[in-house]
Amino acid sequence: MTRLFVDEYPGQARLVRAAFLNSFVALAIGATFGLIQAFHRTDIYRFLPSPDYYTVLTGHGVFLVISFVIFFLVGLFHWAITDSLGQRPSRAWLSWGWYGLMSLGTLIIAASILGGFMEEPPEVLGAPLSADVLFTFYAPLQANPLFYLGLIVFFAGTWLAGADWFRTWLTWKGEHPGKRIPLPAFMVLTTMIMWYLGSIGVIVSLVAFLVPWSFEVIPGVNPLLTRTLFWFFGHMVVYFWVLPAYLLWYNVLPTLSGGRLFSDPLARVVFILFVLLSTPVGIHHQYMDPGIAEGFKFVAMTNTMFLLLPSLLTAFTVVASMEHGARQRGGAGTFGWIRALPWKDPAFTGMALAGAVFAFGGFTGIVNAGMNINYLVHNTLWIPGHIHTQVGTATALSLMAGSYWLVPQLTGNRLVGRRIALFQVVTWFLGIVFMTNAMYRSGLFGVPRRTAEPQYSFEYDVGIGSMGELNAQIALGGTLLFVATVLFLGVMLLTVLNRDSEPLVDGTIPPALSGPEDSPRILDNLKLWAAIAIVLLVLAYALPLASVIQGGGLHGQDIRPYPVVLVDAVQHAGTILGVPIH
Amino acid sequence: MRIHTYEKLWLAGSFVLIVGFIVTVTYGSVGLGIDMIGEEADGVSPDEISSDERFSEPRVEQVGENEYEVYVVAMTFIFQPDPIEVPANSEVTFYVTSRDVIHGFEVPGTNINSMAIPGQVAELTVEFDEPGTYGVICNEYCGPQHHTMEGSLVVTPEWEFSQTELEVDAPESVAQGDEIDLTATVSNGLLETHESTVNVTIGSQTTEQSITVDGESSENVSVTVDSDELGPGEHDWTVSVDDQEESGTITVGNETDTTESVPASVGTETVSVTMNPADPTRASRGVGYP
Ligand code: HEM
Ligand SMILES: [Cu+2]
Ligand SMILES: [Cu+2]
Numbered sequence: 001m002t003r004l005f006v007d008e009y010p011g012q013a014r015l016v017r018a019a020f021l022n023s024f025v026a027l028a029i030g031a032t033f034g035l036i037q038a039f040h041r042t043d044i045y046r047f048l049p050s051p052d053y054y055t056v057l058t059g060h061g062v063f064l065v066i067s068f069v070i071f072f073l074v075g076l077f078h079w080a081i082t083d084s085l086g087q088r089p090s091r092a093w094l095s096w097g098w099y100g101l102m103s104l105g106t107l108i109i110a111a112s113i114l115g116g117f118m119e120e121p122p123e124v125l126g127a128p129l130s131a132d133v134l135f136t137f138y139a140p141l142q143a144n145p146l147f148y149l150g151l152i153v154f155f156a157g158t159w160l161a162g163a164d165w166f167r168t169w170l171t172w173k174g175e176h177p178g179k180r181i182p183l184p185a186f187m188v189l190t191t192m193i194m195w196y197l198g199s200i201g202v203i204v205s206l207v208a209f210l211v212p213w214s215f216e217v218i219p220g221v222n223p224l225l226t227r228t229l230f231w232f233f234g235h236m237v238v239y240f241w242v243l244p245a246y247l248l249w250y251n252v253l254p255t256l257s258g259g260r261l262f263s264d265p266l267a268r269v270v271f272i273l274f275v276l277l278s279t280p281v282g283i284h285h286q287y288m289d290p291g292i293a294e295g296f297k298f299v300a301m302t303n304t305m306f307l308l309l310p311s312l313l314t315a316f317t318v319v320a321s322m323e324h325g326a327r328q329r330g331g332a333g334t335f336g337w338i339r340a341l342p343w344k345d346p347a348f349t350g351m352a353l354a355g356a357v358f359a360f361g362g363f364t365g366i367v368n369a370g371m372n373i374n375y376l377v378h379n380t381l382w383i384p385g386h387i388h389t390q391v392g393t394a395t396a397l398s399l400m401a402g403s404y405w406l407v408p409q410l411t412g413n414r415l416v417g418r419r420i421a422l423f424q425v426v427t428w429f430l431g432i433v434f435m436t437n438a439m440y441r442s443g444l445f446g447v448p449r450r451t452a453e454p455q456y457s458f459e460y461d462v463g464i465g466s467m468g469e470l471n472a473q474i475a476l477g478g479t480l481l482f483v484a485t486v487l488f489l490g491v492m493l494l495t496v497l498n499r500d501s502e503p504l505v506d507g508t509i510p511p512a513l514s515g516p517e518d519s520p521r522i523l524d525n526l527k528l529w530a531a532i533a534i535v536l537l538v539l540a541y542a543l544p545l546a547s548v549i550q551g552g553g554l555h556g557q558d559i560r561p562y563p564v565v566l567v568d569a570v571q572h573a574g575t576i577l578g579v580p581i582h
Numbered sequence: 583m584r585i586h587t588y589e590k591l592w593l594a595g596s597f598v599l600i601v602g603f604i605v606t607v608t609y610g611s612v613g614l615g616i617d618m619i620g621e622e623a624d625g626v627s628p629d630e631i632s633s634d635e636r637f638s639e640p641r642v643e644q645v646g647e648n649e650y651e652v653y654v655v656a657m658t659f660i661f662q663p664d665p666i667e668v669p670a671n672s673e674v675t676f677y678v679t680s681r682d683v684i685h686g687f688e689v690p691g692t693n694i695n696s697m698a699i700p701g702q703v704a705e706l707t708v709e710f711d712e713p714g715t716y717g718v719i720c721n722e723y724c725g726p727q728h729h730t731m732e733g734s735l736v737v738t739p740e741w742e743f744s745q746t747e748l749e750v751d752a753p754e755s756v757a758q759g760d761e762i763d764l765t766a767t768v769s770n771g772l773l774e775t776h777e778s779t780v781n782v783t784i785g786s787q788t789t790e791q792s793i794t795v796d797g798e799s800s801e802n803v804s805v806t807v808d809s810d811e812l813g814p815g816e817h818d819w820t821v822s823v824d825d826q827e828e829s830g831t832i833t834v835g836n837e838t839d840t841t842e843s844v845p846a847s848v849g850t851e852t853v854s855v856t857m858n859p860a861d862p863t864r865a866s867r868g869v870g871y872p
Contacts, residue, residue, distance in 0.1 A: 224702055292621060446690025557701060560628070562658075
């Protein structure tokens with residue numbers, strides 16, 4: 001007997017579907033932009049003027065890591081909360097309210113970015129409609145005010161979403177006194193605590209500095225301050241991107257393997273560690289920044305290394321759960337059980353491959369985190385290599401694989417093209433192997449990231465292989481990824497249209513081998529963990545922020561804005577940026 | 583809390599790994615002395631750059647035996663100075679700031695890599711053992727022409743390295759029959775005494791003169807030629823020393839009113855070496871003033 005989410009909670013299923021729709025539209029645009037980048041920067045095929053590359057890259061970053069991932073996340077979390085608590089949200093307007101705010105914010109941001117493609121962007125709010133500032137929007141590069149306002153609206157939506165889920169939980173708690181929080185709900189709530197705390201940095205940066213600055217209310221900004229506030233948020237957000245994948249790995253992957261989660265207590269510990277540690281490490285993105293003392297960088301480095309712990313624990317639990325499932329299915333032997341896993345199931349295979357790529361990418365992350373080794377890789381193509389193994393695959397591929405399992409339950413339709421789906425996840429995997437392999441290697445000998453034409457008058461010291469071979473791998477990998485994206489979206493579309501069918505999946509998640517009763521109740525004390533997280537945050541950031549403000553002022557000194565409207569003519573660049581060249 | 587034995591082992595292994603990483607990085611900092619860019623250097627706001635004694639003139643400066651400092655200003659979409667020239671076998675400290683937006687300062691093939699943030703000054707020290715030529719690139723997006731932002735870094739062999747500057751003072755025209763006085767001021771920016779050769783060509787006449795310039799000072803080399811020997815008309819002259827070269831034209835005319843120019847380096851303490859072709863003792867190494 002199959003149990004379908006859409007039958008039990010049709011209203012909630014509609015909201016989750018709406019969120020997924022936004023997510024997939026963003027994926028389509030983002031992947032197209034990615035393909036353009038892969039061909040442009042390798043100089044294999046260029047059809048846009050290079051200044052427009054940065055409009056494309058801004059769109060790629062924002063549409064994928066903000067819109068695609070976060071819309072999927074809120075959809076998934078809404079499903080997880082509703083399903084695991086068995087509780088509808090108390091106010092439908094609240095749920096649709098956050099969805100509406102997030103959608104509105106995204107539309108505003110998208111308009112400001114896409115305006116940059118126009119020959120002469122129209123004036124909006126006193127500035128040309130353009131926001132070629134990349135997804136990090138480092139001041140004093142300046143976007144149209146709409147870009148910052150759109151982000152604020154989007155963030156407001158996510159905060160409201162968290163409030164919605166906390167309300168649902170509180171209602172549930174009132175009706176189920178003394179019960180342990182079900183694991184999926186626990187993950188949603190802890191992830192949102194992390195999000196609330198970590199996003200304060202970027203929200204302060206937007207509300208207190210960038211928006212007033214873009215309206216010329218304040219004279220300038222301190223570029224190091226807004227940058228530090230961004231990275232206050234910036235490492236937390238990478239976990240925010242990865243945690244929906246974790247939610248799937250902990251809850252769905254064991255089921256797909258044919259077994260049960262190995263340890264519920266450890267899963268809780270892992271999420272608590274993320275709440276505590278994922279924010280006080282942001283300075284590891286600023287190892288190369290002047291104006292931040294080496295001591296603060298060292299603290300961030302040690303914190304970051306400890307942040308490996310939850311991921312290492314996850315590797316154990318997930319692999320152990322898969323092994324348990326495989327043995328249930330008749331697998332045997334030390335490694336022979338691997339063959340007994342359901343490799344023909346695209347949902348399983350996608351998540352398993354995503355996990356494998358994540359493990360590899362984790363090791364490259366240790367290189368990034370390794371403070372002095374960071375000199376070698378900082379801002380080189382190595383970093384997009386890392387980005388694409390982590391959020392670009394661990395998350396993206398898990399979300400796609402998860403969709404193969406979840407979307408039928410949200411629509412009541414049978415998944416169309418299981419074999420295409422299987423082919424799709426493998427294609428993505430191959431694409432990412434080619435593309436990131438070449439990115440990692442190029443980064444090691446200094447090819448910069450975020451550059452339309454990384455071909456200079458000197459020759460790179462390539463070592464093994466050649467630049468041509470590496471570029472070909474990036475283009476090939478990018479093409480495979482793009483094809484995989486199209487296949488995924490095609491399968492989704494056909495599934496949605498596949499009305500007269502019965503899904504084959506069963507949404508029941510069996511209890512863990514070692515359940516919550518094996519862990520102390522204190523793990524569920526969310527207030528306690530939030531309080532400790534705040535203390536750690538203050539310890540990690542109070543002094544660096546104070547010293548940055550002391551060093552460069554709250555509003556900077558003589559820092560002029562540089563609105564970026566990308567025009568093709570070189571001679572324009574000077575005038576638009578208003579640069580005095582002496 | 584119940585934890586499986588394997589899990590405990592894994593946990594212990596994880597801790598060992600993490601501590602191992604921290605120890606490795608700490609060893610890199612303390613043992614190998616790989617410093618991080620910090621907050622040691624005082625900041626400078628973009629508007630103060632032009633009057634800042636470190637950055638108003640972006641340059642390479644010797645500060646000790648085999649020790650150099652380089653003051654780099656990044657701006658859309660160039661680096662100053664360009665090229666950056668330093669000798670091999672030296673320890674070089676870079677000070678990098680930005681005049682406008684955030685830039686990167688990366689030398690592919692080395693571990694030179696830093697952010698250039700307006701208002702802040704990045705300080706990083708590296709050692710150059712071997713001569714070579716490198717590219718300098720901006721690795722942070724800084725605007726529409728970001729990809730064109732490139733400079734170069736030349737590490738020259740120690741013996742070829744100089745920081746010589748040349749200024750030449752020569753009349754634009756002289757009357758037929760007058761003497762032509764040409765004065766070359768050679769300044770040495772290094773701390774050590776620098777030996778070199780000054781080559782002077784006027785019209786078809788060439789001479790060279792060895793000079794020795796003390797550290798951080800300058801010397802004058804004067805050449806006097808009788809305009810009759812050149813004849814009326816325009817005559818090109820060239821003065822070169824180390825990698826510096828200056829050139830110009832002198833018109834030998836019939837009129838008597840000529841503009842005598844003022845010596846360029848009024849303030850510098852100079853020892854004038856007058857090289858007069860009429861005086862055979864001084865033109866010792868001259869190559870043929872007839
Ligand atoms: C069709 C598949 C994709 C292709 C071909 C692709 C290609 C690229 C390339 C070539 C770059 C480097 C641009 C540069 O630094 O000059 C890049 C950057 C990036 N990609 Fe992708 N990508 C794809 C999918 C994704 C996905 C699924 C994500 C995340 C969910 C993602 C996130 C990013 C991010 C965050 C950056 C860095 C942007 C920045 O530096 O501002 N990409 N991508
Ligand atoms: Cu990080
Ligand atoms: Cu740049």
